[in-house]
Amino acid sequence: MRLRYALVLLALTGFSGSAFASEVSLLSGFYRSTDDPGLKSSTISLGGRYGLTQAEDRTFWFIDAGISSTSYSGDNAPDGASGVTIGGGQKYFFRNFGKAIHTFLAWSAGFRSETTADTTTKTESSGVYYAANGGFRFDFTKTLFMDIEAQFFNSSLMGSRKTTTNPGGIETESKVTELQADTFTGADSLRFGVGYIF
Numbered sequence: 107m108r109l110r111y112a113l114v115l116l117a118l119t120g121f122s123g124s125a126f127a128s129e130v131s132l133l134s135g136f137y138r139s140t141d142d143p144g145l146k147s148s149t150i151s152l153g154g155r156y157g158l159t160q161a162e163d164r165t166f167w168f169i170d171a172g173i174s175s176t177s178y179s180g181d182n183a184p185d186g187a188s189g190v191t192i193g194g195g196q197k198y199f200f201r202n203f204g205k206a207i208h209t210f211l212a213w214s215a216g217f218r219s220e221t222t223a224d225t226t227t228k229t230e231s232s233g234v235y236y237a238a239n240g241g242f243r244f245d246f247t248k249t250l251f252m253d254i255e256a257q258f259f260n261s262s263l264m265g266s267r268k269t270t271t272n273p274g275g276i277e278t279e280s281k282v283t284e285l286q287a288d289t290f291t292g293a294d295s296l297r298f299g300v301g302y303i304f
Contacts, residue, residue, distance in 0.1 A: 129157045131253065131301025134172060145183060145225055149176040155299065157197070164199045170214055182225045189220035193235070199243070208243040212255070215263075226271055233265025239297070253299040 134153035140146070153172030159165075174189040193216015201209045219232035241255035 129159065129251075129301050129303045131155045131157075131251075131299040133170070133297060133299045145178060145180040147176055147178050149174060151175075151189075153191070155301070165196055167194065167196055168212075168214075169194045170216065174220070176223075178223065180225075184223035184225065184228055187221040187223050187228075189218070191218040191220075191235075192216050193218075195237075206245040208245070209240070210243060210253075211238070211240045213238045228270045228272075229267060230270075231265065231267045234263045235265070236261055236263055249303045251301050251303065253297075253301065255297045255299070257295045257297065 132152075132154050134151055136149075136151055138149045138151075151172070151174040153170070155168050155170050157166050157168035170191065170193050172189070172191040176187040178184050178186065193214050195212055195214025197210050197212040199208050199210045203209070213236070215234065215236040217233070218235055219230075221231075222229050237257065237260040239255045239257045241253055244252045244254075246252065
């Protein structure tokens with residue numbers, strides 16, 4: 107009986123070690139400070155990805171997550187703003203250029219909630235999103251890599267937005283439900299990720 111359990115455990119260990127490989131990558135991480143007349147803001151953002159891939163397979167599933175926090179100071183400064191994104195998707199590698207450069211396409215979907223503000227307006231947006239991108243992976247070693255992604259679109263599905271204005275101390279609110287499709291061009295569409303395979 108003990109031998110049977112040992113063989114099962116050994117098989118599961120071998121399967122998890124040889125058939126699957128996990129990876130984690132940092133997609134965004136920055137600190138930004140802006141100083142406009144009458145309003146100063148500081149933003150911290152962090153985003154990452156965890157992926158699980160099968161050996162000898164060109165596709166794998168992944169989970170994306172990101173958070174951001176903004177603080178304000180100055181005359182009539184608003185409360186702080188924040189953002190949260192969590193989702194998942196699938197990446198497909200379809201061609202290699204040598205041993206160290208790979209091309210891929212990916213799609214993802216999930217939920218995001220974010221708040222932006224200035225001296226007169228605060229906007230809260232939330233809802234389900236779907237996105238697609240493509241790019242290149244550069245292998246520095248067997249475990250260290252960098253992804254360069256170009257985002258094709260990042261669209262809202264069943265999203266809502268609430269805007270609160272405060273002119274002269276009187277608050278008004280409006281709510282909008284929208285189906286939104288955003289396409290990206292130029293430098294704003296690029297995203298860089300440094301990752302590790304383990």
